[in-house]
Amino acid sequence: MRDETATLKQTPLTALNIELGGKMVGFAGYEMPVQFPLGVMKEHLHTREKAGLFDVSHMGQVILRARSGRVEDAALALERLVPVDILGLKPGRQRYALFTDPQGGILDDLMVANRGDHLFVVVNAACKAQDVAHMTAHLSDLCEVTELTDRALIALQGPAAEAALARFAPEVAGMAFMDVRDVTILSADCIVSRSGYSGEDGFEISVPARAAVAVTRALLSDPAVEPVGLGARDSLRLEAGLCLYGNDIDTTTTPVAAALEWAVQKVRRSGGARAGGFPGADVILPEFEQGAARRRVGIAPEGRAPIRAGSALYLSETATEAVGQITSGGFGPTVEAPVAMGYVPRSLSEIGTRLFADLRGKRLPVTVADLPFITPRYKR
């Protein structure tokens, strides 16, 4: 087993993950825990009931610092690559963003924080090298692009996350959803955001690599906190209706097709003060009026069988031509039923539309469903 993971990169928490009984797999070039001894189902439920701790150090942490020293210049520079209002992002606040390509597709999704004198960006592990190269190529005239390779990233998610983190940093209790602050945890200089990828309240904590094990052990010493692997991270985000890059969004999906209109603020849309000016604007902006040909929707299978990514969607039990496809699917432990997301033609995207999914040659009835499948509990 070890041979398979021999060429994989480790995070500052890999040894601790193994010590905690993590079942290690290769993911985006890193040796990561897919689950711990609790198992995917219980890790998922524990996160929704109390708190789960996730090592997400494989994700990329990048600093954008304007050569002028003004964060506004870094914001305007980054706006050349994302259809998102970065200039309007206040110090201490974070926002979801998308890198788009000239065809209107999505190169990656990311989180952007205004840290007062610079921007702090978190990108997906699998896209990290490409994203850093993309930013370096397009922003270097105005910004220094620096990947932080000496930090871990820990997600602490769930209703007990606030109390667990406040034991070491009481000030986090005063943070609202999408706030970002400098926080000292066990003498380590951390960057804490009140955000995550589970549909629960919680935090993402950027920790200096040398302090990562101590901070993680301290958080895990709270009986409400259990280590959680990538398996439950996926089922949690799927129930919360959150996109997984590479499955639900990629270069073939536009922001409108992906039902991510909310991520494109009015100021960047047609008629806005800083409309366009990002790759693919000529494709993306007209879709806000006309709609996209297909749309990402929730899919609720009617039976007990999970329907997974890649499964084709049909209009009837006998139709020969697929009309859509599942892009993420599995069992939702909290909703106690299979849950999925996929793309269908806009004419079939209305909630309640009945379709059929192919599962190992059988056609199973599914219904277009509202997303998310659970009620998110973000602290607004």
Place this chain on the structure above:
Amino acid sequence: MLKFTDDHEWLNVVDGIATVGITHHAVEQLGDLVFVDLPEVGATLAAADAAATVESVKAASDVYCPLEGEIVEVNDAIRNDPSIVNSDPQGAGWFFKLKLATPAEAEGLMDEGAYLALVG
């Protein structure tokens, strides 16, 4: 006669009928099961045919027919409550009963000691 396959199925052969399920080791690898799809009673399957499907939260896996035979009974209890497979994989969590086409072929499969050495 208790026998095992390297696909992590067990079979208990009594009078030419094999009760088939998946091993403790298989269940540990799969994690909590959420769905089990069983074959039709009366189906005739060849060795290594996909006979059943198990789904955990994270993935689907096939359960193979260990030897050629006819499905004579399936365990509806695990259809209704897949967690029985997790709690008692080599007992109440059996999958199906197979009337072996050639019962003597079962003797060629691994015994428990050989299987435990394989997964050890």
